[in-house]
Amino acid sequence: MTWPGASDVPRRVRRPADAALLAATVVALAAGIGFAVGAVGTTNTLETELSLAVDGLPRVLLSVISFAGGVGAVALPLALGLDLARRGRLALVIEALAAAGVGAAVASGIEWLVSQGYVPHAVAAALTAPVTASTRSNPLSEVVVATAALLSGSATSPRIQRPGIAVVAALAVTSFFGGDATGIALIASVLVGLIIGFTFRLALGMPSTRATPDQVIQALASVGIVTGALSPRPSGREGSRRFAAAAPLTTVEVFDRDALGSGVLTRLVRLVALRPGGARAPELTLRRQVEHAVLMGEVLANAGVPAPRPLGAVDAGGDSLVTAWRAPEGRTVAEVGDLDEAVVASLWRMLAALQERGVAHRSLTAQTLLVTPEGGAALAEVGRGDIAAPDIALRLDVANLLAITALHGGADAAVRQAIATVGTARVTAALPVLQPVALDRAIRAALRDRPGLLGTVQDAVLALSGAEEGPAEVELRRVTPRTIISILGGGIAAYVLLGQLSRANLGQTLLGVNRGWAAATLGFAALTFAAASLALSGASPVRLRYPRTVMTQLAVAFAGLVAPAMLGNVALNTRFLRRSGASTGAAAGALGLVNITQFGSYSALLAVSSVAAGIGPRASFTPPPGAVIGLLIALAAAVVALAVPQVRDWVRRRFLPQLSEVLPAVMGVLRRPTQVAQLVGGALLLDTSFVAALYCATRAAGGQPPLAGVAVVYFAGAIIGSAVPTPGGLGGIEAAMTAGLVAIGTDAGLALSAVLVYRVATYWLPIPLGWAALHQLQRRHAL
Numbered sequence: 169m170t171w172p173g174a175s176d177v178p179r180r181v182r183r184p185a186d187a188a189l190l191a192a193t194v195v196a197l198a199a200g201i202g203f204a205v206g207a208v209g210t211t212n213t214l215e216t217e218l219s220l221a222v223d224g225l226p227r228v229l230l231s232v233i234s235f236a237g238g239v240g241a242v243a244l245p246l247a248l249g250l251d252l253a254r255r256g257r258l259a260l261v262i263e264a265l266a267a268a269g270v271g272a273a274v275a276s277g278i279e280w281l282v283s284q285g286y287v288p289h290a291v292a293a294a295l296t297a298p299v300t301a302s303t304r305s306n307p308l309s310e311v312v313v314a315t316a317a318l319l320s321g322s323a324t325s326p327r328i329q330r331p332g333i334a335v336v337a338a339l340a341v342t343s344f345f346g347g348d349a350t351g352i353a354l355i356a357s358v359l360v361g362l363i364i365g366f367t368f369r370l371a372l373g374m375p376s377t378r379a380t381p382d383q384v385i386q387a388l389a390s391v392g393i394v395t396g397a398l399s400p401r402p403s404g405r406e407g408s409r410r411f412a413a414a415a416p417l418t419t420v421e422v423f424d425r426d427a428l429g430s431g432v433l434t435r436l437v438r439l440v441a442l443r444p445g446g447a448r449a450p451e452l453t454l455r456r457q458v459e460h461a462v463l464m465g466e467v468l469a470n471a472g473v474p475a476p477r478p479l480g481a482v483d484a485g486g487d488s489l490v491t492a493w494r495a496p497e498g499r500t501v502a503e504v505g506d507l508d509e510a511v512v513a514s515l516w517r518m519l520a521a522l523q524e525r526g527v528a529h530r531s532l533t534a535q536t537l538l539v540t541p542e543g544g545a546a547l548a549e550v551g552r553g554d555i556a557a558p559d560i561a562l563r564l565d566v567a568n569l570l571a572i573t574a575l576h577g578g579a580d581a582a583v584r585q586a587i588a589t590v591g592t593a594r595v596t597a598a599l600p601v602l603q604p605v606a607l608d609r610a611i612r613a614a615l616r617d618r619p620g621l622l623g624t625v626q627d628a629v630l631a632l633s634g635a636e637e638g639p640a641e642v643e644l645r646r647v648t649p650r651t652i653i654s655i656l657g658g659g660i661a662a663y664v665l666l667g668q669l670s671r672a673n674l675g676q677t678l679l680g681v682n683r684g685w686a687a688a689t690l691g692f693a694a695l696t697f698a699a700a701s702l703a704l705s706g707a708s709p710v711r712l713r714y715p716r717t718v719m720t721q722l723a724v725a726f727a728g729l730v731a732p733a734m735l736g737n738v739a740l741n742t743r744f745l746r747r748s749g750a751s752t753g754a755a756a757g758a759l760g761l762v763n764i765t766q767f768g769s770y771s772a773l774l775a776v777s778s779v780a781a782g783i784g785p786r787a788s789f790t791p792p793p794g795a796v797i798g799l800l801i802a803l804a805a806a807v808v809a810l811a812v813p814q815v816r817d818w819v820r821r822r823f824l825p826q827l828s829e830v831l832p833a834v835m836g837v838l839r840r841p842t843q844v845a846q847l848v849g850g851a852l853l854l855d856t857s858f859v860a861a862l863y864c865a866t867r868a869a870g871g872q873p874p875l876a877g878v879a880v881v882y883f884a885g886a887i888i889g890s891a892v893p894t895p896g897g898l899g900g901i902e903a904a905m906t907a908g909l910v911a912i913g914t915d916a917g918l919a920l921s922a923v924l925v926y927r928v929a930t931y932w933l934p935i936p937l938g939w940a941a942l943h944q945l946q947r948r949h950a951l
Contacts, residue, residue: 181378181427186370244331248322263322266321269314271314271365272314279306287307306353315332316364317362321369395414409421409427419492423488424487424488425454458491464555473518474544476548509577512585515537519569527555528561530554583629682867689929692861700721707758708758709750710748722937725931726934769851773855774879858882858930859879865922869918871914
């Protein structure tokens with residue numbers, strides 16, 4: 169299909185840049201109001217000081233600013249209308265005036281809501297200030313909102329935009345020093361006006377400024393490139409228009425100003441979310457986009473890589489830049505489907521040519537890789553990569569191609585050709601970034617249908633390279649959900665812990681305790697590490713050296729300082745078991761068996777201590793009705809979910825492969841009575857040691873609690889500690905155990921002192937010992 173003229177160019181377009189500006193403005197408004205609410209006293213003080221500072225300015229200057237703002241507010245709509253009419257855009261005049269009218273209405277509506285008390289008091293207090301004893305300033309300035317909406321709701325030229333910004337500033341200054349609105353209210357007024365204007369732009373679209381096909385052909389002809397008729401092709405990744413030209417193997421790409429910003433938000437999110445080198449900053453102007461594409465094309469050509477080669481670039485009317493390319497011939501990997509090993513080898517040779525020159529493509533997918541008619545490899549796009557690329561970018565290219573060739577040619581062929589072409593060192597170095605977050609979106613979508621493929625690729629690399637285990641996975645994300653939860657949990661825990669410590673002197677607490685009971689507390693704290701080591705030895709499919717096992721548990725205590733409790737436990741124990749000769753599956757099975765046994769021990773001791781904490785021999789344990797009902801509801805929901813075929817398939821894919829690998833190791837342990845005794849005995853000893861440590865700490869502080877009650881307090885604190893996403897359950901455990909000891913009759917001051925003694929013995933003192941144990945184990949290559 170040819171594109172005959174301007175009829176196929178849309179009259180209006182919704183510009184990606186407007187969506188990005190709207191999102192940024194909404195975030196800025198929410199952040200500004202949030203800051204004002206949280207620091208209302210500070211903002212009021214700053215405004216007062218600013219008002220006092222301006223009192224010294226000449227009154228004539230303020231009068232001139234006020235006059236300029238008033239005249240400008242009247243003259244601006246007229247000037248805007250004349251400018252748009254001169255450019256033949258009368259419809260935009262109506263839309264801009266409508267945006268201004270909506271802005272004024274919104275400001276009036278918010279003022280009414282505030283006056284009627286429908287707005288939260290904290291927000292109203294941040295946006296307004298007392299004027300008289302019975303009146304307050306306006307929460308928004310209607311004229312500022314309307315003027316900002318007028319400017320942002322239309323495609324004004326710079327000759328109108330600059331005076332318009334000055335008018336808005338003059339209006340804001342006049343309102344502020346006239347006491348009509350606070351500084352925060354005026355900032356909010358500007359942002360609300362911008363939001364309304366950008367919303368109008370997105371809802372109605374803006375007049376297209378795209379070059380027509382005839383203009384594109386004529387522009388290319390002016391620099392000696394004859395293309396003939398153009399046939400539309402799918403748009404590019406950055407919103408560019410692409411066409412196949414009548415000239416053989418020639419493609420045309422048009423970068424339009426009204427498409428600027430397409431994909432920018434996604435790339436900015438990745439740039440912020442990933443660590444340096446994980447993503448490349450987007451080009452924010454048309455000229456930078458074109459220059460980068462042409463540069464990449466020349467670099468690829470010089471590297472001898474079959475890829476689109478630039479023939480020329482030209483400006484087509486100021487709002488569109490046009491590039492012409494000599495395109496390689498072939499079908500995409502996505503179209504080909506299954507690849508034979510010769511094609512896989514060609515793909516890896518092409519990447520090796522880029523790697524040798526330090527060039528990263530950053531856009532390797534099944535849609536951007538071509539298979540030529542001769543069975544070779546080529547690129548359909550020049551990519552969004554780098555020259556003199558950082559190491560992480562080069563490793564990401566290797567990881568993406570590993571995933572693509574494994575998907576389309578099999579994991580064994582992919583790894584075999586990768587190692588043969590780019591070398592073992594580069595392939596092994598890519599393993600830490602071979603993770604979904606680092607891969608292209610299209611690759612991640614394909615991997616959802618092939619669960620476990622990345623693990624298969626990693627195992628194949630390790631098998632061919634002869635390494636026992638790959639390098640540790642690199643955390644590419646700057647911020648993870650776990651980080652956010654840990655920060656929030658840590659803040660809450662620190663608040664709680666500081667509140668507790670403010671009521672007790674730690675030094676006096678430790679010096680004033682009964683030394684005999686304190687020594688017993690330390691003894692039972694040390695016994696917990698021996699018990700944990702005993703349980704792990706009982707679950708291990710290989711023989712463990714007991715001293716090293718105890719040192720590993722001490723190292724786990726140090727790891728608990730920088731990670732939530734279970735994370736450091738699993739990571740270090742898994743590595744210790746693997747270094748001791750257990751396979752990955754067997755190590756996972758051993759830790760799973762330890763956790764199951766620990767849960768059984770915990771449940772049994774909790775039930776016994778709950779009954780014993782009752783009234784003598786008549787004590788009974790009756791679960792709360794709410795807990796029973798909740799348990800029944802959860803079981804019913806699980807049964808209903810498993811009745812859905814898709815859920816059963818997901819459970820089968822997600823858990824059965826792990827069970828098939830873990831179950832043999834678990835059964836091997838259970839067939840040895842000695843190990844079962846070690847496992848169960850260690851689990852029981854671990855919990856009873858913690859209970860005994862808490863009891864001794866309470867006696868050391870001067871309390872005389874019942875042992876069964878202390879056991880219940882310990883188990884409750886352990887539950888909360890595992891739920892609080894802070895290192896060692898910090899904050900949550902202290903608060904829960906203190907409240908628990910008070911509930912069983914211990915004085916509040918003694919309870920806090922007892923918990924502090926207990927935490928020093930079981931958490932803080934083992935940390936330096938754990939650090940030393942960790943370094944010793946690493947020197948001996950046991951971790």
